[in-house]
Amino acid sequence: MEEIKIFCPATIANISCGFDVLGVALDSVGDEMVIRKVPRKGIYITKLVGQDLPLETERNVAGVAALALMAESDYEGGFEIEIYKKIKAGSGIGSSAASSAGAVWGINQLLMKPFPTSKLVEFAMEGERLASGVAHADNVAPALFGGFTLVRSYEPLDIIPINSPSKLYATVIHPQIEVKTSDSRKILKTNITLKDGIKQWGNVGGLVAGLFTEDYDLIGRSLIDHIVEPIRSILIPGFDDVKSKSLEAGALGCGISGSGPSIFAFSKGEDIAQKVALAMSNIYKNIEIDYDVHVSKFNTKGIKILK
Amino acid sequence: MEEIKIFCPATIANISCGFDVLGVALDSVGDEMVIRKVPRKGIYITKLVGQDLPLETERNVAGVAALALMAESDYEGGFEIEIYKKIKAGSGIGSSAASSAGAVWGINQLLMKPFPTSKLVEFAMEGERLASGVAHADNVAPALFGGFTLVRSYEPLDIIPINSPSKLYATVIHPQIEVKTSDSRKILKTNITLKDGIKQWGNVGGLVAGLFTEDYDLIGRSLIDHIVEPIRSILIPGFDDVKSKSLEAGALGCGISGSGPSIFAFSKGEDIAQKVALAMSNIYKNIEIDYDVHVSKFNTKGIKILK
Numbered sequence: 189m190e191e192i193k194i195f196c197p198a199t200i201a202n203i204s205c206g207f208d209v210l211g212v213a214l215d216s217v218g219d220e221m222v223i224r225k226v227p228r229k230g231i232y233i234t235k236l237v238g239q240d241l242p243l244e245t246e247r248n249v250a251g252v253a254a255l256a257l258m259a260e261s262d263y264e265g266g267f268e269i270e271i272y273k274k275i276k277a278g279s280g281i282g283s284s285a286a287s288s289a290g291a292v293w294g295i296n297q298l299l300m301k302p303f304p305t306s307k308l309v310e311f312a313m314e315g316e317r318l319a320s321g322v323a324h325a326d327n328v329a330p331a332l333f334g335g336f337t338l339v340r341s342y343e344p345l346d347i348i349p350i351n352s353p354s355k356l357y358a359t360v361i362h363p364q365i366e367v368k369t370s371d372s373r374k375i376l377k378t379n380i381t382l383k384d385g386i387k388q389w390g391n392v393g394g395l396v397a398g399l400f401t402e403d404y405d406l407i408g409r410s411l412i413d414h415i416v417e418p419i420r421s422i423l424i425p426g427f428d429d430v431k432s433k434s435l436e437a438g439a440l441g442c443g444i445s446g447s448g449p450s451i452f453a454f455s456k457g458e459d460i461a462q463k464v465a466l467a468m469s470n471i472y473k474n475i476e477i478d479y480d481v482h483v484s485k486f487n488t489k490g491i492k493i494l495k
Numbered sequence: 496m497e498e499i500k501i502f503c504p505a506t507i508a509n510i511s512c513g514f515d516v517l518g519v520a521l522d523s524v525g526d527e528m529v530i531r532k533v534p535r536k537g538i539y540i541t542k543l544v545g546q547d548l549p550l551e552t553e554r555n556v557a558g559v560a561a562l563a564l565m566a567e568s569d570y571e572g573g574f575e576i577e578i579y580k581k582i583k584a585g586s587g588i589g590s591s592a593a594s595s596a597g598a599v600w601g602i603n604q605l606l607m608k609p610f611p612t613s614k615l616v617e618f619a620m621e622g623e624r625l626a627s628g629v630a631h632a633d634n635v636a637p638a639l640f641g642g643f644t645l646v647r648s649y650e651p652l653d654i655i656p657i658n659s660p661s662k663l664y665a666t667v668i669h670p671q672i673e674v675k676t677s678d679s680r681k682i683l684k685t686n687i688t689l690k691d692g693i694k695q696w697g698n699v700g701g702l703v704a705g706l707f708t709e710d711y712d713l714i715g716r717s718l719i720d721h722i723v724e725p726i727r728s729i730l731i732p733g734f735d736d737v738k739s740k741s742l743e744a745g746a747l748g749c750g751i752s753g754s755g756p757s758i759f760a761f762s763k764g765e766d767i768a769q770k771v772a773l774a775m776s777n778i779y780k781n782i783e784i785d786y787d788v789h790v791s792k793f794n795t796k797g798i799k800i801l802k
Contacts, residue, residue, distance in 0.1 A: 209697040340701035340717060341694070348704050348713065379686045385722070387648065389696040390516040393703045394647035397655050400707040409653060415692070 191224035196290035199282035201326035204443035205391035211330040215487040222270040223294035230266040238273035249315035250291035256314040280450035285327030288315025334490035353402040357461035372447035411441025437467040498531035503597035506589035508633035511750035512698035518637040522794040529577040530601035537573040545580035556622035557598035563621040587757035592634030595622025641797035660709040664768035671785040679754035718748025744774040
């Protein structure tokens with residue numbers, strides 16, 4: 189195989205209670221990439237459509253992730269990468285992760301899979317480091333593994349795939365305001381109360397249990413964030429309304445996607461997820477903020493070959 | 496049914512990463528209680544064998560738990576309670592929880608089960624409040640539900656039963672020194688770093704995932720406590736040695752049971768659990784501290800009727 193065209197899913201990180209550890213891949217929202225072998229050693233971003241992002245390898249998240257892989261490979265050739273961005277940068281649904289994960293997954297395919305998926309996560313994390321200053325794994329892990337994933341530990345890196353209930357749907361709305369991941373990390377406090385910590389790990393346990401037992405009510409009850417949401421939601425106009433109207437429309441739970449400004453809701457079944465999309469959209473229509481809204485199943489396979 | 500004799504299991508709370516939320520019931524360690532209907536309204540502790548504990552209803556954890564139930568029952572009669580303590584008070588394996596849970600479970604049986612198990616947990620928590628000043632549920636929930644349980648939330652109370660892998664065994668050693676639950680709570684800090692919090696909820700997610708998927712290695716990797724163990728273990732002589740020798744003997748993980756001083760280890764299979772018991776015992780033999788040691792499967796049914 190000399191060339192590969194792939195779909196790189198958008199991802200929701202944190203998932204309310206699971207700050208920095210939980211993430212999930214969407215099925216119908218994502219970028220496309222074409223990666224091809226070239227004789228000349230190196231990584232070349234030859235095309236970038238849909239977003240205004242740097243083409244230089246060292247300044248592009250896909251480039252940096254690919255270089256991290258190449259540093260551990262003895263392959264003598266190189267790769268050209270074309271990126272067709274459909275996920276907006278800074279939207280909070282893993283735009284940089286899709287590019288980073290796509291680059292290393294595609295190259296690994298073309299090299300006949302020398303690296304396990306867990307190793308690809310490490311390479312892709314270098315793209316995340318470039319994007320946000322922190323090599324977090326909660327978006328790249330679900331992009332690469334598919335479904336829900338838990339980053340149990342960063343040192344050593346330990347990614348745990350979690351079951352994805354089949355009737356669970358996501359609604360994600362992206363109000364078009366800018367919130368940089370690096371800024372939204374800065375406003376977090378370095379200390380939390382033990383009391384809030386206990387609530388948070390109770391909910392993480394509940395969410396993981398709910399995902400394995402496919403207990404939709406339990407999933408909903410566990411989608412509570414006592415630590416990050418109260419602080420970060422201040423940066424997102426309309427957040428409280430979006431959340432309350434989503435729950436009224438039947439969502440199991442609702443929270444900030446990654447570091448925002450996108451807001452996600454989980455629902456049981458597509459019908460409810462569509463109603464939630466309508467309820468969310470009405471809020472931003474009323475306050476005259478442009479938005480994109482998506483309804484999607486969860487992607488359980490991760491990055492997919494398109495041809 | 497006028498009288499019931501029951502087995503009330505010992506329990507391990509916290510389970511390393513799950514401070515205040517996780518607990519599990521043991522199969523072969525526990526108290527016995529006899530509860531019988533009497534015409535006179537009220538709760539009467541008529542016998543207490545094996546420990547020097549108050550017989551007055553209002554000062555006895557079983558009495559207080561039973562009174563909490565009676566306050567919500569329209570039953571016109573009363574109950575006599577005999578308690579045969581085998582779990583030592585202050586050992587850290589749920590001595591007060593066994594009595595509190597046993598009292599309300601037994602009475603509920605004799606009344607033809609008017610209350611669901613979740614309600615019994617609430618009543619039993621009143622016994623815990625008397626014992627330690629805090630109405631915690633992480634021992635009474637597994638005593639009543641059996642197996643592993645998660646207290647997802649306290650307000651409202653939400654207990655989630657978690658799968659108990661069949662090859663999992665506990666070794667518990669009780670070094671006979673006194674550590675009061677109230678004292679061991681006092682030394683905890685009221686704030687933790689967000690960084691430690693993230694590690695902790697990563698491990699709670701990992702442990703719950705490992706229990707559901709019966710992934711023994713994952714269970715072991717998740718049995719890490721970044722928050723409470725570093726502080727509380729100082730109160731337990733020999734703790735570091737017990738832990739390192741348990742892991743050397745093949746334990747999956749090792750930590751403080753409840754608020755201590757008991758130390759638990761989980762192992763895959765009874766043989767390893769027995770080796771761990773030997774390794775733990777040797778430590779306390781060498782430093783001349785008396786101890787009890789138990790090896791037990793997990794109890795998946797909770798309190799059991801003996802006759």
